[in-house]
Amino acid sequence: MCGIIGYVGPKNVIPVLLDGLKRLEYRGYDSAGIAFLHQGELQISRSVGKIKELENTLWGRDLGGDIGIGHTRWATHGRPSEENAHPHVDCAGEIVLVHNGIIENYVPLKEKLTGEGHRFTSDTDTEVIVHLIEKYLEGDLEEAVRRALREVSGAYAIAAMWKGDPDRIVGAKCSSPLVVGFGEGEFLVASDIPALIGHTRNVLFLEDHEIAVISREGVEVTTLEGDPVHRTVEQIPWSPILVEKGGYKHFMLKEIYEQPRAIRDTILGRYSLEAGEIYLDGMEAVEELLPFVQRLVLVACGTSWHATLVAKFLLESLCRVPVEVDYSSEFRYRDPILNPETLVLAISQSGETLDTLVALREAKTHGCRVVSIVNVVGSSIARESDGVIYTYAGPEIGVASTKAFTAQLTALYLFALYLGRRKGCLDTARVQELLAALLRLPQLAEETLQCDDVVERLSHLFYQRSDFLFLGRGINYPIALEGALKLKEISYIHAEGYPAGEMKHGPIALIDAQMPVVVLAPQDRTHAKILANIQEVKARGGVVIAMGTQGDTDLFSRVDHHVAIPAINPHLAPILLVIPLQLLAYHIAVHKGCDVDQPRNLAKSVTVE
Secondary structure (H helix, E strand, C coil): CCEEEECCCCCHHHHHHEEEEEEECCHHCEEEEEEEEEEEEEEEEEEEEHHHHHHHCCCCCCCCCEEEEEEEEECCCCCCCCCCCCCCCCCCCCCEEEEEEECCCCHHHHHHHHHHHCCCCCCCCCHHHHHHHHHHHHCHHHHHHHHHHCCEEEEEEEEEEEECCEEEEEEEEEEECCEECCCCEEEEECEEEEEHCCCEEEEECCCCEEEEEEEEEEEEEEECCEECCCCCCCCCCCCHHHCCCCCCCCCCHHHHHHHHHHHHHHHHHCCEEECEEECCCCCCCCCCHHHCCCEEEEEEEEHHHHHHHHHHHHHHHHHCEEEEEEHHHHHHCCCCCCCCCCEEEEECCCCCCCHHHHHHHHHCCCCCEEEEECCCCHHHHHHHCEEEECCCCCCCCCCCCCCCHHHHHHHHHHHHHHHCCCCCCCHHHHHHHHHHHHHHHHHHHHHHHHHHHHHHHHHHHHHHCCEEEEEEEEHHHHHHHHHHHHHHHHCCCCCEEHHHHHHHHHHHHHCCCCCEEEEEEECCCCHHHHHHHHHHHCCCCCEEEEEEEEHHHHCCCCCCEEEECCCCCCCCHHHHHHHHHHHHHHHHHHHHHHCCCCCCCCCCCCCCC
């Protein structure tokens, strides 16, 4: 969840570190710090709050150097404070370290180290690592890191420097992501790709229990036991411009408007309309299994979990196979019933969500094959899956997921067609029909974005309300859940999403003239039922905001406000319906003065349990 950046090269390291930390802000943080060597001396600057506060501590100082590490912290052990901010330092003030993750056995380690005379200055679990390195340092930082990490239990991604070895950074990982970047005469290490792509697109993802030594001469990777690792450097297909705001006020708004492109890129090269066929690279290892799949289990967290709920409708309808949806965080704790005829689908934007990664590993212990849908090439979940379907949304910086969600839904639709074809549930003509609808989707998404002005005006009317209710039916009720989540995430307004048929089983008691009720009501087979639900709301004085199909005068005449989306195949309606809900949450949050891209207490990628 925290951000790590390290750099060795010819440039002034301070701007490199600060820029890298800014590109990692979306991960969530409450304090920040950097450490670097300047004229042979180790310099450390830390501050609570935004990176601007860290920059203020450096303002006016004549500092330089060409090697250093930086960190943005999201508090787990110890409150946000300058003392708890990273980098942490050893007793002698010569070793510095940044860390992402949780050290589960830090209490006994801290007690032992304190008994040996080590002095702790923070409340963090991280500090035990730097003191362990100090304990074992005998002239070789890499070996000291190796010995220290053999004693810790839990999750970690670290970067460490030592004053006595001014040309090297040592990085290591276990269950938290760490990426090495290979530039022109410069080398970097970071917790995520956006921190690197201003310098290089050539990266190496470290595996668990691997150590990377980054120096001016290059990068050496070994296992924790010291065995050399030889792996091909990958090129990330993201350009630096994709992580800039491009004239938009916020990354979230930019990413909402990038959805037609993200959808289009996720579709391209994966179909033949003439043959009525879907082609998914990365599925070769599981393709022979697919005709015999008896059951699907989908695991995910947060917004990705809402995507799996939509997928349940798609897969059961188009593939005639039973589908179970689970929260990743609960999956392994309920002794799931799994067997080799069960295919597990894991969905994660970052590919590093720890709960989902652990759920994947649990499935594999039961002999299941796992297919993942992720946005980051080479991420941990992608590497550990038997098959992988990449979404091509590009980097998503805003914490509240938008384009990654619609790209996931697009990929899940493709997967449903792919699986249905292989199970014999969909013939050529039916796939051609469903593909034709999909190919219209990017243009229809462009048209849907034209509702922005209408939604912005609605936000003026409702941004001061304290509660919202979102209702949907069938395949669209997960979008009601997603709309409520978006509003909660970035505006801090209490909101609930429900299947509309469940309203009379409890939520109807909340409805009054102060309760806006957002109803998803496209023209599909549940349309008559949703109109009846609207009447129930209106009878109790509720204010109805309807999202419906263009030209649906019957619907629009019954409600207080409406937003129209283009007519579309009902299987794809969720992708269009979520767009005005994203915009509604965005504009309400802006009116409330909230930090849209970095909402409080949230992190983009949750890499701790």
